[in-house]
Amino acid sequence: MPELSIPIIDFSGFYSEDPVLKQKVVDQVRESCLYNGFFQITGHSIPLEKQKKVMDCAKKFFDLSLEEKQQVSKDNNTWNRGYEMLRSQMLEEGTQPELKEGFYIGEDIDKSHPYFINKKLNSGPNQWPEALGDGLEGFKDGTMGYYHAALKLAADLMRVLALSLELEETYFSQYMTGAVSTMRLLHYPSQPKDADEKLSRGIGAHTDFGGITMLMQDTVDGLQVWDQKSSTWIDVAPTKGALVINLGNLMSRWTNEKYKSNVHRVINKSGKERYSIPIFVSGQPDYMIDCIPTCKKADEQAKFEPATVEQIVSAAYAESYGRAQLYKQLAEKKMVESQVAQQSSPVAVA
Numbered sequence: 001m002p003e004l005s006i007p008i009i010d011f012s013g014f015y016s017e018d019p020v021l022k023q024k025v026v027d028q029v030r031e032s033c034l035y036n037g038f039f040q041i042t043g044h045s046i047p048l049e050k051q052k053k054v055m056d057c058a059k060k061f062f063d064l065s066l067e068e069k070q071q072v073s074k075d076n077n078t079w080n081r082g083y084e085m086l087r088s089q090m091l092e093e094g095t096q097p098e099l100k101e102g103f104y105i106g107e108d109i110d111k112s113h114p115y116f117i118n119k120k121l122n123s124g125p126n127q128w129p130e131a132l133g134d135g136l137e138g139f140k141d142g143t144m145g146y147y148h149a150a151l152k153l154a155a156d157l158m159r160v161l162a163l164s165l166e167l168e169e170t171y172f173s174q175y176m177t178g179a180v181s182t183m184r185l186l187h188y189p190s191q192p193k194d195a196d197e198k199l200s201r202g203i204g205a206h207t208d209f210g211g212i213t214m215l216m217q218d219t220v221d222g223l224q225v226w227d228q229k230s231s232t233w234i235d236v237a238p239t240k241g242a243l244v245i246n247l248g249n250l251m252s253r254w255t256n257e258k259y260k261s262n263v264h265r266v267i268n269k270s271g272k273e274r275y276s277i278p279i280f281v282s283g284q285p286d287y288m289i290d291c292i293p294t295c296k297k298a299d300e301q302a303k304f305e306p307a308t309v310e311q312i313v314s315a316a317y318a319e320s321y322g323r324a325q326l327y328k329q330l331a332e333k334k335m336v337e338s339q340v341a342q343q344s345s346p347v348a349v350a
């Protein structure tokens, strides 16, 4: 059997004057979305230099001491910005909390902005790591420069998705106006050699919650995508300059599950540090997600009730973080119980 891989699509065709090249991109994207919702793109609009700069920012940030990183802890706010320690999240039931640390960034939303005032999904100011000192301005530039370039590309990707579903190219424009998108700088330490392979994960098997995810990997592999057809994991080999694109649950729901939101995970067995930068593009928080007309026949029922972007994404967050918290609480309870048992066990008297 030939080795399975995630297709690499040359996105430059979308910007071409030649309708044949543009249609080719649309057809390749459709094929991937119907198969497992994962593809890589090259020839896109984000310059390599911007990609390199943001990756350097990530490495500099994670090189800070734990104490310095904790100064910008995500626990300081409720809008999902800042540092998240190792083992904070747990996406796969039956595994251990995950071996990754992260730094969450988004659009810098001022406290006078209606999104902040109305406590919209993931909306508020960023937390910036002052501990970077002179390097802070470069960090802001590097991260936000990449973030904005990626969101421009996200809008183009949504145009291609619209065309792939036989919709007007601008069908998703309203959803993308005022879209809430979170970027995560991620660092996966190399998995310890004695780690239980079955339970240790950089990130457990999961599907993404939002519309689309755009992921930049550094040079170390570890990302795997589940292939339903062959019941195997496909390794997503890092490809210089390429972005991995996948569809999230919101997009699958919107298309009446015609397009796939696929299971993926990270296990870093490389013996090296792994870095990656996903951006989760979720859309305008109040936008109502209701089955796209071309995704069901006129007499067919939609599989899901209409719900807003915010309702769909918030529910998914609450579930995954709740699972990690529950695991920690149970582990702490077990530890306390065993300490109490040791203290109260009868001591043998000679």
Ligand SMILES: O=C(O)CCC(=O)C(=O)O
Pocket (backbone or CB within 6 Å): 184, 186, 203, 208, 215, 217, 222, 223, 264, 265, 266, 276, 277, 278
């Ligand atoms: O780091 C990666 O390669 C994947 C990250 C991921 O799946 C996620 O953050 O949802």
Ligand SMILES: [Fe+2]
Pocket (backbone or CB within 6 Å): 206, 207, 208, 213, 264
């Ligand atoms: Fe993911």
